[in-house]
Amino acid sequence: MLLNGPKVLGTITPSGNTVVEAVTQASLRDVPGVLPIFARIPVHGTSDPFPDSYDLEGMLRAAELLSHAKPGVILWNGSKGGAIGLEHDRDLARRITAATGIPATTSCLALEAALAAHGPVRIGLVTPYNDAYQAKLIAAFAARGWNVTAEDHLGLSDNLSYAATPREVIAAQAARVAPHCDVLLGWCTNYPVPLIGEECAGKPVWDATLLGLRAALKMIDA
CATH class of the missing domain: 3.40.50.1860 (Rossmann fold)
Structure with missing residues (x-):
């Protein structure tokens, strides 16, 4: 079990998501020295109170909590940007970095x-x-x-x-x-x-x- 390591990867994931953590942990099982940590934002069920944008307050709060563990990067591992537009993902990544000083990216920017x-x-x-x-x-x-x-x-x-x-x-x-x-x-x-x-x-x-x-x-x- 990896309890600490030289590199910490911080991930924000929707609260109703059960795949991101499992896939991340399985993928890093044989990657030495990387510790994944996670924070959640409220997204669950069938409704989305922010259908065409992000809950920036919730996102930035999650990023702030992750930043306490000094990750080398903060990842929004969510796919919503594909439907609402990459400008939202670029803005989110900029805001996270401005608020925490930590580089940030998203699944949609990776695509x-x-x-x-x-x-x-x-x-x-x-x-x-x-x-x-x-x-x-x-x-x-x-x-x-x-x-x-x-x-x-x-x-x-x-x-x-x-x-x-x-x-x-x-x-x-x-x-x-x-x-x-x-x-x-x-x-x-x-x-x-x-x-x-x-x-x-x-x-x-x-x-x-x-x-x-x-x-x-x-x-x-x-």
Whole structure:
């Protein structure tokens, strides 16, 4: 058990999320010297009191509490920025750093960097979301020039139901989308996409939670 280490990774996650901590801890099991710590903000059930923005007061309070442990980076490991726009994520990261002095990033900023590094790709979007939110997400991606050529969503609204989705259901979604894209993107940090592995039908599988985690690790040179 790692009780302390030279590098601390601070993560903010929604209160109804049961995937981020599990994926982060499992991913860091064989990464020596990195201690993950977590703070939560109120996001649960089917409603969001901030549908087109962030609860900045809650976010900054969570960041402040994480800062007490002197992490090398603070990560918002949430996927909401994909639907509401990256300007919110950039603003959030700036505010966290201004308030704490600690570098910050988000899962959506990590996705932007990954897409920029790989050049134009056809995205196969796999999510648990309902019709309205999936349409909002695809429209926001299109506005950024991100090309979603195939998608599959389950029609769910409660974020606890996202995390409870069986591996075989996600694998079936990926299999339906894979022939029509270059990259499979599982875009929800409370969706256990890592269960299906990092490749499906010869296509790489990108996951919102892992994208954010890897970006944060890079920022602390881990």
